[in-house]
Structures are given as C-alpha cells and as structure tokens.
Amino acid sequence: MQDFLLDWHFWIKSLHVISVISWMAGMFYLPRLFVYHVERAPVGSEMSETFKIMERKLLRAIINPAMIATWIFGLCMVFTPGVIDWSLVWPWVKAAMVLLMSGFHGWLSARRREFAQDQNTRTGRTYRLANEVPTVLMLVIVVMVIVKPF
Secondary structure, three states: OHHHHHHOHHHHHHHHHHHHHHHHHHHHHHHHHHHHHHHHOOOOOHHHHHHHHHHHHHHHHHHHHHHHHHHHHHHHHHOOOOOOOOOOOHHHHHHHHHHHHHHHHHHHHHHHHHHHOOOOOOOHHHHHHHOOHHHHHHHHHHHHHHOOOO
16 A cells, blocks of 8 residues: 555645645635625525525535545545654644644534524624634645644
C-alpha cells in the first residue's frame, strides 16, 4: 500500500486540493444562501421552496461529496511515508482545524434541515457571522500547510 501511495502521491495531492476547493466553495456559499432565505423568502413562499431546493442540492451534490473526497485523499497523504512529520506542531494544528471545519459542515447540515422543515429560528446576522467561520479555518489551514510556522 505504501508503494501505491508513494507512486500516486502527486495525483492524490492534486485530487485533495481539487476536493478542498470544491468543499470550501460550498462552505462559503451555503451560509450566504441561508442569509437570503431568512431575509427574502417568507415561510411557505415560492421563493422559500426554491431556496430549500438550492440548499439541499448544494449540500448533497457538492459539499458532502467534496468533504468525503477531501478526507479520503487527505488520509491517503497522512499515510504516505515521509509526507508529514508528526513531531512538529503544524500538522496537529491543521488536523484540529479540519476537524472544526467538519464540525461546522455538520452544523450547516443541521441548519439546512431546519430550513427544510420551516423551523429556522436564526437571523440573517447569525448566518453572516457563520459565513466567516470557514474563512478563518481556511486561513489557518493554508498557513499551517504552506508556511509550517511550528
């Protein structure tokens, strides 16, 4: 298995980066859809129903598969010999941020279910603030991987 991972390392890394980009695009867009849903689409309106479809399709067709692919290709790199030195601090910080991003993904999924059931209780301001979470996590992740400050 290690020979496979070493031979295919650059393909795996490329697929990981593509998956991360797709995941992040969705993680930036879904909270923005929630803002518009709350502020411009009264419960029961045709627009509200349209937002429900958009949110469901974004989550199920893009965000969920991209997160799964990100994890699969990321774990492949973790298990590739010589790629990560776990005696350093940066990979642990990055791993913690990825876990937080995954938890935020779960939070967004729960909010989507609330919208689907017309049970949202949060304001547009909440979702505007939530929209900043993936940005902060992404900044830390990128700095850890590229700069490796610790």
